[in-house]
Amino acid sequence: MDLHSNVPIHVMPTDKFKTTTIAFKFMAPLDIETMTARSLLSKMLVRVTEKYPTDKAFNQHLSYLYGAYLNSNVSKFKDCHVITISLEIVNERYLPDELSLVDEGIQLLKEVILNPLVQNQQFDETFLEQEKRLLQNKLIAIEDNKTQLSYLQLLKYMFGDQPYRYPAVGQLEQLEHITAQSLYHTYQNMLSHDNCSIYVVGNVDKDYISAKLADTFNVQSFTYRPSQDNYPINPQQAVNEVVETADVDQTKLNMGFRFPTQYGATDYPALIVFNMMFGADPSSVLFSEVREKQSLAYSIHSQIDGKNGYLFVLSGVSSDAYEAAKNTIIAAFEQFKIGNFTDEKMALAKKIILSHRKELKDRPKQMIELMHNQILIEDPQSEADFIAGIEAVTKADIQALCQHAQLDTIYIMTKAVNEDA
Structure with missing residues (x-):
């Protein structure tokens, strides 16, 4: 399975940091019907994989990679919902041994993005239930926090039915409808249809890491065209x-x-x-x-x-x-x-x-x-x-x-x- 072609790679070589950060950004249209599932998916992908099917196995591998830090989050970007999967790894130039950490990191990202723990076209039920509970608690905490809730209410009255009004992490009422099988379809959709771009910051060889990423993920350039917000601005309109x-x-x-x-x-x-x-x-x-x-x-x-x-x-x-x-x-x-x-x-x-x-x-x-x-x-x-x-x-x-x-x-x-x- 390959990533959707048309993926740009952006590398910023710098000797400022002792770590190398590699981030994948998957962008889909903002849609209330998919935001909650994508939010769950972002957490499932960095939880376990086919090769590392338990929390323990995954964490042991991160420790082997000198405490590599893997993270995911979701956000709103213009008219898009974005899943960001990022890996921060020690730069191998600062290590005593010969381990090629950049190569190892890219292989880990390949495992995370292309080989999640999936059987019979569905995600693992046990891990999914755990992640659903965690997301549920997060969404309840937002509702209990009056500062956050009042901001969401402002967005609700300002944007009406537009998906921009919703938080990127999703909606409580959507959670119960997400199954291990439907989440696999969300994942397939992400790989097939999302615009994706890759970013690297660190003391790296630009040509080498670009070629390595392109070879591992079969990437080509894409052209993202944000939709234009046609909302008419009228300073005289009643507030x-x-x-x-x-x-x-x-x-x-x-x-x-x-x-x-x-x-x-x-x-x-x-x-x-x-x-x-x-x-x-x-x-x-x-x-x-x-x-x-x-x-x-x-x-x-x-x-x-x-x-x-x-x-x-x-x-x-x-x-x-x-x-x-x-x-x-x-x-x-x-x-x-x-x-x-x-x-x-x-x-x-x-x-x-x-x-x-x-x-x-x-x-x-x-x-x-x-x-x-x-x-x-x-x-x-x-x-x-x-x-x-x-x-x-x-x-x-x-x-x-x-x-x-x-x-x-x-x-x-x-x-x-x-x-x-």
Whole structure:
């Protein structure tokens, strides 16, 4: 069995690390009908294999490979659901013996991806039940965590029936329908239809490891074309405000914005700089105004999904002050629309962004994410291009971007008023 052809291999040779990281990313369309099964599959693949059919056998082999670390996770990427399987292994240059760890690591990944523990076209029932229980506990914990739940509720009201509203790990109600046999079909579907790309970061010979991976997995290049989000942005549209009650100590006040830009667009750097000034850092306006000056929030920050042009403000505020906090956040955003912010604040934001970017270069997995983002654009962006893009952002750029942005949804989770009091 071969992987679906059309798989690009990206290698970043560096002597910064004493480990080599190899990551496979399998991308399928975001679909609520498949997300939960794919989430389970990601865990089953790194649990046991045909050659290592027990936890003990698998762990012994990882120990033999000098404590190699194998991991899997799922995530949302633009319009895709992504299964990431990554292996972190000690670089053989630092070992006293002749063991070719890179080759051994590639063979292990081949075993994990192409030879899972399958009999009669179904996964092992016992391991599947264990992984289903673990995922069930994870999904219940998300529902019990009011901060996470309130964020999911914001997505629910902002995106309606779109699959983006669901967490990548899946849904509780989908779990019971997944069987050992249906999961095998999910696996076959992944191998046959997913877009896949491979990333390597470490002190390696680029040509050698590329050829080795291509030979082991029969890979060729593919062209990924993300679907375009046709959601019309209308800054004048009425905001969808939802208030729900729950047993919470503090009110969760969340907001969702849509911006007319996305990763790769010429005005995308303006969104990064704006987000840093608005709420992504303790130096930001939301932190200083809402939390420090007015003491309205216990916690507040903004974050972006730059691949789609979304910005979310997430906060925990005093139950008797959520109206004041909401108005303060909106007022702060209005100030950016009229360009009421200083050049000093903008310079500081740029400095923080470039410092964070530099830190990413110290983490192999973050470097892989940066490489993976490049598939969204036709011409790869160099580090120099990124820095130049951030430094070139002007006050007018941020002002124009905010003027064309839409505050889409406000979601408030607060405690019920005691009518007997």
